[in-house]
Amino acid sequence: MRHPFQAIPADKRPVVFWPLLVITLFLMILLNLEGKPMVTQAAPLGIVSYELAGSVSRAQEILASWDQQAQLSAAFSLGLDYVFMLAYSATIGLACVWTADVLRRRGWPLAWVGAPLGWGQWLAAAFDATENIALVVILFGTVQAPWPEVARWCAIFKFSLIFLGLVYAFFGLVVSLVVKPK
Numbered sequence: 001m002r003h004p005f006q007a008i009p010a011d012k013r014p015v016v017f018w019p020l021l022v023i024t025l026f027l028m029i030l031l032n033l034e035g036k037p038m039v040t041q042a043a044p045l046g047i048v049s050y051e052l053a054g055s056v057s058r059a060q061e062i063l064a065s066w067d068q069q070a071q072l073s074a075a076f077s078l079g080l081d082y083v084f085m086l087a088y089s090a091t092i093g094l095a096c097v098w099t100a101d102v103l104r105r106r107g108w109p110l111a112w113v114g115a116p117l118g119w120g121q122w123l124a125a126a127f128d129a130t131e132n133i134a135l136v137v138i139l140f141g142t143v144q145a146p147w148p149e150v151a152r153w154c155a156i157f158k159f160s161l162i163f164l165g166l167v168y169a170f171f172g173l174v175v176s177l178v179v180k181p182k
Contacts, residue, residue: 003115005097013098020094024087031084037073040065047077051131054152059143074139078132085125092165093121099172105181110171117165124161127154 008016035046042065043049053059066074100114131154134147 001115001119003093003097003118005094005118006115008094008097010098010101013094017091017094017098020087020091024084024091027080027084027087031077031080034073034077034080037070038066038077040070047074048155050074050135050151051155052152053148055148056143056145059138059148063139063143071139075136078136078139081128081132085128088162089121089125092124092162092169093118095169095172096121096165099169099175102172102176106175106179108175108179110168113168114172117161117168120161121165124158124165127158127161130154131158 031047038046038050040062043062045052050059050062053062063071096114096117098114100111100118103109103114104111131151134151134154138147138151
């Protein structure tokens with residue numbers, strides 16, 4: 001299963017990757033700063049608590065703990081998250097494809113995982129987008145099933161795919177630093 005990032009020549013990948021990483025980290029910092037008003041006793045992880053609420057009662061509890069500023073922060077964060085999705089999915093996806101090439105050049109057996117994990121980052125972004133739709137419906141509408149459950153399952157799948165991609169990319173980084181190409 002070929003990934004579009006495989007079309008980027010190996011010597012050009014750093015030129016694409018590093019700006020993507022900087023944009024991703026900038027957006028992550030911005031989202032974390034914007035998310036501070038959402039951290040409450042009912043939502044100790046801020047927006048992540050909201051994403052993982054999973055039930056009508058839990059979502060209502062979190063929303064009730066947020067003042068108007070926190071709810072505005074949530075709305076802004078959910079909108080900005082669509083830009084963040086593009087950035088993180090491209091950054092981690094490219095890292096997975098790059099890792100696959102590193103492993104392939106060193107004769108390691110997990111090289112085949114890179115392209116599917118690269119695609120998986122775009123799937124993570126799709127789960128994230130669906131999750132955000134559910135969270136916006138809850139934030140601006142009535143809190144009712146199935147929206148908290150949809151948000152939670154999408155968040156779980158999103159976080160799982162991102163985690164796998166990051167672990168794979170980190171593995172590739174370690175291999176590239178320790179093992180010489182064949």
